[in-house]
Amino acid sequence: MTLLPSASANASEVDRLLWALLAISLAVLVLVFALLLRYITRYRANSPVDRGVEGTKSWIFESAWTGATLLVFLGLFVWGANLYVRMFNPPQDALRIYVVAKQWMWKVEHPSGQREINALHVPLNRAVQLIMTSEDVIHDFSVPAFRIKHDVLPGRYETLGFTATRAGTYPLYCTQFCGVNHSMMTGEVVVLPPAQFAAWLARNPVADDLVGEGRTLYIRYGCSGCHARGAEVATVRAPPLEGLYGRPVPLSDGRTVTADERYLHDSIVAPGAQIVAGYQDLMPSYAGQISEEDLLKLVTYIKSLSPESPP
Amino acid sequence: MSAESADIKIPAAAVDRSYLHDGTSLKSWLLTTDHKRIAILYFASITAFFFLGGAAAALVRFNLITPQGLLGSPETYNRLFTMHGVVMVWFFLVPAVPVTLGNFIIPLMIGARDLAFPRLNLFSWYLFMVGGTITLWALFVGGLDTGWTFYTPLSTTYSKGHVALAAAGIFVAGFSSIATGLNFIITIHRLRAPGLTWYRLPVFIWSMYSLSVLLVLATPVLAITLLLMLLERLFHIGVFDPAVGGDPLLFQHLFWFYSHPAVYMMILPGFGVISEIIPAFARRPIFGYKFLVWASVAIAVISFFVWGHHMFVAGTSVYSAVLFSILSYMVAVPSAIKVFNWLGTLHKGYIHFDAPMLYALGFIGLFTIGGVTGLWVAALAADVHLTQTYFVVAHFHYIMVGGMVSAYFGGLHYWWPKITGRMYPEAWARIAALVMFIGFNLTFFPQFILGYLGMPRRYATYAPEFQVLNVLSSAGSTILAAAYLLPLAYLLWSLLHGKRAPQNPWRATGLEWQTPSPPPTVNFIATPHVTQGPYAYARPDKESSAKEPPHGEAHE
Numbered sequence: 001m002t003l004l005p006s007a008s009a010n011a012s013e014v015d016r017l018l019w020a021l022l023a024i025s026l027a028v029l030v031l032v033f034a035l036l037l038r039y040i041t042r043y044r045a046n047s048p049v050d051r052g053v054e055g056t057k058s059w060i061f062e063s064a065w066t067g068a069t070l071l072v073f074l075g076l077f078v079w080g081a082n083l084y085v086r087m088f089n090p091p092q093d094a095l096r097i098y099v100v101a102k103q104w105m106w107k108v109e110h111p112s113g114q115r116e117i118n119a120l121h122v123p124l125n126r127a128v129q130l131i132m133t134s135e136d137v138i139h140d141f142s143v144p145a146f147r148i149k150h151d152v153l154p155g156r157y158e159t160l161g162f163t164a165t166r167a168g169t170y171p172l173y174c175t176q177f178c179g180v181n182h183s184m185m186t187g188e189v190v191v192l193p194p195a196q197f198a199a200w201l202a203r204n205p206v207a208d209d210l211v212g213e214g215r216t217l218y219i220r221y222g223c224s225g226c227h228a229r230g231a232e233v234a235t236v237r238a239p240p241l242e243g244l245y246g247r248p249v250p251l252s253d254g255r256t257v258t259a260d261e262r263y264l265h266d267s268i269v270a271p272g273a274q275i276v277a278g279y280q281d282l283m284p285s286y287a288g289q290i291s292e293e294d295l296l297k298l299v300t301y302i303k304s305l306s307p308e309s310p311p
Numbered sequence: 312m313s314a315e316s317a318d319i320k321i322p323a324a325a326v327d328r329s330y331l332h333d334g335t336s337l338k339s340w341l342l343t344t345d346h347k348r349i350a351i352l353y354f355a356s357i358t359a360f361f362f363l364g365g366a367a368a369a370l371v372r373f374n375l376i377t378p379q380g381l382l383g384s385p386e387t388y389n390r391l392f393t394m395h396g397v398v399m400v401w402f403f404l405v406p407a408v409p410v411t412l413g414n415f416i417i418p419l420m421i422g423a424r425d426l427a428f429p430r431l432n433l434f435s436w437y438l439f440m441v442g443g444t445i446t447l448w449a450l451f452v453g454g455l456d457t458g459w460t461f462y463t464p465l466s467t468t469y470s471k472g473h474v475a476l477a478a479a480g481i482f483v484a485g486f487s488s489i490a491t492g493l494n495f496i497i498t499i500h501r502l503r504a505p506g507l508t509w510y511r512l513p514v515f516i517w518s519m520y521s522l523s524v525l526l527v528l529a530t531p532v533l534a535i536t537l538l539l540m541l542l543e544r545l546f547h548i549g550v551f552d553p554a555v556g557g558d559p560l561l562f563q564h565l566f567w568f569y570s571h572p573a574v575y576m577m578i579l580p581g582f583g584v585i586s587e588i589i590p591a592f593a594r595r596p597i598f599g600y601k602f603l604v605w606a607s608v609a610i611a612v613i614s615f616f617v618w619g620h621h622m623f624v625a626g627t628s629v630y631s632a633v634l635f636s637i638l639s640y641m642v643a644v645p646s647a648i649k650v651f652n653w654l655g656t657l658h659k660g661y662i663h664f665d666a667p668m669l670y671a672l673g674f675i676g677l678f679t680i681g682g683v684t685g686l687w688v689a690a691l692a693a694d695v696h697l698t699q700t701y702f703v704v705a706h707f708h709y710i711m712v713g714g715m716v717s718a719y720f721g722g723l724h725y726w727w728p729k730i731t732g733r734m735y736p737e738a739w740a741r742i743a744a745l746v747m748f749i750g751f752n753l754t755f756f757p758q759f760i761l762g763y764l765g766m767p768r769r770y771a772t773y774a775p776e777f778q779v780l781n782v783l784s785s786a787g788s789t790i791l792a793a794a795y796l797l798p799l800a801y802l803l804w805s806l807l808h809g810k811r812a813p814q815n816p817w818r819a820t821g822l823e824w825q826t827p828s829p830p831p832t833v834n835f836i837a838t839p840h841v842t843q844g845p846y847a848y849a850r851p852d853k854e855s856s857a858k859e860p861p862h863g864e865a866h867e
Contacts, residue, residue, distance in 0.1 A: 003776070004764050010692075017693050018763070025683040032650060032679045036672065039657040044664070045594070051659040051850065058599045061655065062648065069647045073640035073686070080690025081633045087692065088629050103469070137465040138559060140624065140699060144765025147696040151625045153560070154464060155553025158626045171774065175699035175767040177458050179469055180386050183770035270556060287554060 007166040007191065008146035013083055015147070020079070024072060087148070090161030094127040098210075098296045101132065101139035101152045103178055104185040109296060113206030113213065118187030123197035124167050130160045131261060135292045140176035143189050151176055155269065157262045164191040214301025217294050221286070238283065239276045245306040250277040264299045329732060329829040344429035345832055350415035350730075352436050357407050358799070360443065364398035365795060367391045372754075372788040375781045380772045388771035389456035390472070396459030397450065401481050402443050404711055405573055408580030409526075410439070410491060412722045413519050415730055417495060419823035419830060420513055422504025422839040427497040435490040442484025449476035458769060460570075463551035463562040467543040475544055478537045485530045485537075492526030495519055504822065506841035510604075513821055513845040514597065517604045518583025521611035525572045525579070529615070533569035536562065563625055567618035575614040577711055579607060581678075581718030582649055585671050588725050589653050591819040592668035593660030596846040599652040606645035606652075613642040623694045632691055639689040646682055650675060661851050665817070666740030670721030673748045677713025681706060684759065702762020705755045713751055720747070720798060727802065728812030732829040735805040739797065747794035753787025820847055 006012050042049055097120070098109040108116040122128050132141055134154040141160060142149035145168075150160040174185035192200055208216070218224055226238035244259045252275040257263055267274060268290065271283035290298070330347045333339070340348060370391050374382040382388055414432070418425055426432050449455055453473030457466040466474050499520050503512070540562065542548050549555035551562045582603075590597045597603065619627060619635030653675055662668070684706040688694045697703060720743075728734055757780040766777045773781070815824040826835050 014692050014696050017690060018687070018696075021687045021690060021693060025686065028683050029679060032654065033676065035654050036657070036675060039654065039660070040662050040664075040672065043593070043657065043660045043662050045661040045851075058602070058655070061651075062599050062602045065651045066644060066648055069644055073643060074637075076686055076690050077637050077640050080692045080694070081636055082692075084623075084632065084636075084691030084695065085629055087695070137469050138462060142699070142765070142767065144696070144700075147692075149624050149695055149699065153553070153626055155559075156626070171765070173765065173767045177389075177460075177462070177465070177769045179465060180389060180456065182389070183385060183767075183772045273556075 005145045005166065005168065005170065006147075007164055007168060007170055008143075008148070009163045009165050010083075010087060011145065011147040011165075017079055017083060021076065024076070087161065090129045090159075091127045094129040094161060095123065096129050096131055097122070098300075099130050099132040099141060099152065100135060100292045100296065101141070101174070101178075101185075102135040102292075103137065104174070104181040106141075106172065106174075106185070106187050107293065109210060109293065110201070111210055111300070112201060113209035114201055114204045115206075118172075119190060120172065120187070121190045121192060121197065121200055122164055124164055124191050124193045126194070127161065127163045131296075132158050132160060133265070133292050133296075137178045138176050139174045139178050139185065142173045142175040143170055144173070145170035146189075149175055157265055164189075167191045167193055210297050210300040211304040214297035214299070214304070217290075217298055218301055221290065221298075223298070226283070237279075239279055241302050242305045245303045247306075249274075251275060252277045252279070261299055261303070264302050265295055268295060268298065328831065329827065330832045331732070331829050333832045342433070344425070344433055346414050346418055346426045346429065346432055347730075347830065347832075347834075349429075349432050349436055350411050353406070353410040353414060353439075356436075356440060356443065357403060357411055360398050360402040361407075362795075362799075363447075364395050364403055365792065367395035367398065369788060369792055371395060372785040374771065375773070376785050378773050378775045378778055382771075385771035386454075386456065389458075389769070390450075390454040392769060393455045393458050393472075394450045397446060397455065397477065397481070399711075400459050400573070401484055402439075402446070404577040404715060405488065406439065406491075407719050408584060408715075408722060409495070409519060409522060410435075412584065412719075412726060413495065413580065414491075416726060416823055417498060417516065417519055418502070419729070419826065419834055420516055420821055421499065421502060421507055422822050422835060422841065423498065423502035424834050426494050427501055428494050431490050431494055435487040435494070438487035438490070439484055442480045442482070442487060444480070445483060446477050446480030449473040449480060460566065461537075461540060461562075462566075463540065463543065463557075463559045464553070467540060467547075467551055468554075475541055478541055482534055482537045482541075485534045488526045488530045492523035492530070495523040496527065499523075504839045504841050507822075508841075510601070511841055511844050512604075513583075514586035514600070514603050514607070515583035518579045518586070518607050521607045522576055522579045522583075525576050525611055525614065529569045529572040529576070532565060533573075536565040536569065539565070560622070560626060563622055564618070567621045568615075571618040571621065572611075572614045574707075574710070575610055577715050578678075579610065581674065581715040582607060584718045584722035584725070585653060585674050586649075587819075587821065588667045588671040588721050589656050590846040590848060591725070591817050591821075592663045592665060592671070593657050594663070594848045594851060595656055595660040596844070596848055597652070598655030598658070599648075600844070600846070602648055603652050606648045609645045610642060613638065613645075617642050620689060620694075623691055624698055636689055636691050640686070643682065643685055643689065650679055650682070664741075666735075666737060666744055667721045667725035667817075669741055669744035670717050670724065670747075673744060674714055674717040674721060677709055677717060677748070677751065681709030681714055684709065696765075697762055699768055700762035701758040701766050701768060704768055705758035705762060708755045708758075713755070717747070720744070723798070723802075725817070726823070727805075728816045729823055729828045729830070731806055731809070732812050733805045733809030734812050734816065735809055736801050739801040743794055743797040743801075746790060746797065750787050750790030750792075750794045754784050754791050755787070757781075757783045757787075820845065 006015055100107040106118050108120050132152040134152045136154060139152040140149055141152055146162045148160060148162050150158055152158060168191055170189045172187040172189050227241050247259050248256050249259050250256050269287040270285055272281050275281050330345055374380045374388050455472040455477045457470050499516060539550050543551050547555060549557045551557045551559050586597060586603060617635060617639045619631055620639045623632050688697055724740055761777055761780045766773055812828040814827055822839050825839060
């Protein structure tokens with residue numbers, strides 16, 4: 001297909017599946033329409049053709065076409081599911097870029113601090129993982145040229161991975177109806193060769209990177225008052241955050257969760273939901289107090305306190 | 312088991328006059344408990360809703376002729392596609408065949424005098440009208456811009472439209488569905504004519520039965536979901552809103568738990584209608600009766616376990632997506648069985664191309680296209696690309712409009728002589744069927760391509776490269792609109808000027824054809840006794856059976 005470029009590793013695989021679906025669909029349609037046309041011409045009421053004896057053992061036909069249908073369907077299921085599951089397992093060294101959606105705008109924050117509105121610059125041939133959240137309603141980040149899309153939900157982090165394989169500029173759409181100006185919530189994804197991407201990053205200087213901005217917010221919102229840094233203060237009221245990211249956290253209700261981005265985010269906006277074992281439910285909720293963009297910076301800063309943590 | 316017993320006295324007047332002449336005052340219509348008259352009330356309401364929803368669709372297509380949007384206002388556009396969806400789903404597609412054709416034909420087909428609960432039946436119509444009026448009022452006075460899906464937190468917190476009122480109307484209309492479902496289930500269990508065993512029931516009755524089970528089991532979930540959404544919107548109780556600890560995905564789970572079975576509520580009656588028309592005009596017993604019957608039941612059961620396939624990119628777990636994908640393929644198997652069985656019925660038949668048959672053949676073609684494209688969106692990785700684009704719009708319109716609406720028109724033409732006692736102009740009816748098929752394909756086929764190219768749904772404005780296909784689609788929709796207005800004109804004309812219909816114009820075997828057209832208020836002058844299966848069509852080439860043996864006979 002010429003009209004829609006295939007610009008990611010995933011896109012060509014999805015296209016192969018779509019071609020297979022097209023071939024199977026055409027085969028079924030040709031079969032059905034051919035039989036239909038043959039029967040309605042051959043067996044029209046005034047046709048003298050000999051009808052012979054009507055078949056009686058319909059169950060042979062029934063089991064045959066039920067079985068054949070089932071087999072084809074199972075094959076399609078395995079193909080589609082396998083590809084889908086692989087899309088959800090991005091490589092460990094993926095470049096993590098943050099996306100915040102709001103009515104009716106996409107805001108992008110690069111780990112090194114660059115910001116974009118309704119645009120996303122990514123390097124060519126490098127795995128990228130988007131970490132996405134919404135400030136209001138449900139949106140959806142969709143890039144047809146990459147054959148990817150995923151809903152962006154308020155109050156939680158959803159991820160979407162891709163590896164762009166062709167330099168160029170591709171449309172970005174919000175595809176989950178999000179209110180009056182839904183159709184204006186579009187943008188572009190710009191894929192640059194690595195050198196040009198580095199140059200682009202350099203052309204967009206920033207006051208501080210995400211970690212630095214997060215550190216400032218960490219102090220401004222008073223986090224440091226309770227979650228004291230370093231070993232010199234015995235933290236009694238609140239658990240320490242150094243080395244937390246990526247580790248299992250035992251909770252007071254007996255469960256154990258992994259401290260991923262979603263856990264860090266949720267622990268700021270709804271701290272009472274997952275109390276760390278051995279601590280009391282003291283922390284106030286910051287829901288509505290801190291914007292999703294600032295939350296991202298805080299989470300990034302807390303992540304940076306675990307130097308050896310998985311990227 | 313018989314509905315009647317010998318000691319019931321039938322008033323002489325009721326035998327002589329058709330149900331249409333049994334009282335002519337407005338009161339005799341508005342307070343009737345005759346299932347046939349209630350069906351006529353429903354016909355009037357459903358037709359009004361269909362043309363209202365159709366007008367909204369026409370304006371949607373009008374807007375999309377240019378990339379900037381001819382209506383000029385995204386807000387107006389959003390309200391229009393929401394109105395189209397809400398009206399068409401809840402006030403046309405789900406009720407259409409059951410409350411009109413079903414209401415009229417079920418008792419006649421099973422040899423009963425009425426539904427089990429005639430007064431409940433009338434009450435259902437009033438509930439439907441109250442719900443419809445409330446919703447329409449919300450749509451017209453305040454406007455609604457959430458789409459028919461009411462996703463939270465857009466509907467609960469951010470939309471400025473009249474969400475609460477519209478949802479209240481749908482809530483009320485839901486009880487009409489539940490009451491109708493109960494009425495049908497009990498009627499089919501208790502009021503079958505003597506000798507009419509389960510395996511002698513026409514496939515239409517089995518479809519109505521499966522549909523009724525869906526109505527009764529799924530509609531309460533919709534009621535609960537809408538109620539929760541209302542409470543959330545009015546009092547912010549925190550069920551769906553993440554800002555107060557809720558989960559917006561919970562709404563989608565609950566909503567689709569109703570709305571996916573609802574898709575089958577729309578199409579199962581269509582299957583039933585087609586399964587009556589094809590044997591009647593192919594002059595052949597239906598192929599694989601038991602497979603068709605149990606396919607309907609299987610669809611009804613499996614349809615409750617596939618709702619998650621609406622949420623493959625919504626943020627549910629990968630494992631649940633895999634599970635829902637395979638279940639979605641499973642639910643497609645019985646539908647495929649049905650298509651093969653209809654083809655099998657045509658094989659070695661004596662096929663007549665009367666208008667109902669043209670609609671039925673159109674149904675097979677369009678439903679098959681809708682069905683195979685369902686395989687695309689059930690394949691997980693393909694769905695990620697295609698969902699929320701025009702591909703999905705085209706796919707479900709092929710099922711709902713190409714399939715269900717074709718079936719509705721097929722059934723309407725098939726039973727029109729029975730319902731009104733008049734024949735429609737056959738030539739016009741054939742032309743309308745043909746134009747509808749052409750207009751439909753021109754409207755919706757380009758949307759498959761638009762979807763692959765990535766054009767999102769529900770966009771008031773779009774990128775210029777999508778314009779050619781959108782113009783094609785809009786052009787097709789004008790042909791489709793004309794094709795829908797044609798039957799309105801010639802069917803109304805036939806009410807006054809159509810030829811008088813004989814008792815059985817199609818020489819069909821169903822019990823409904825063993826009573827005058829239009830039937831007397833009591834349906835049957837004498838209780839029919841059923842002695843064989845429903846599709847005992849004789850082969851015209853055998854001299855011994857030049858005359859069709861009817862499904863049952865009326866014993867004097």
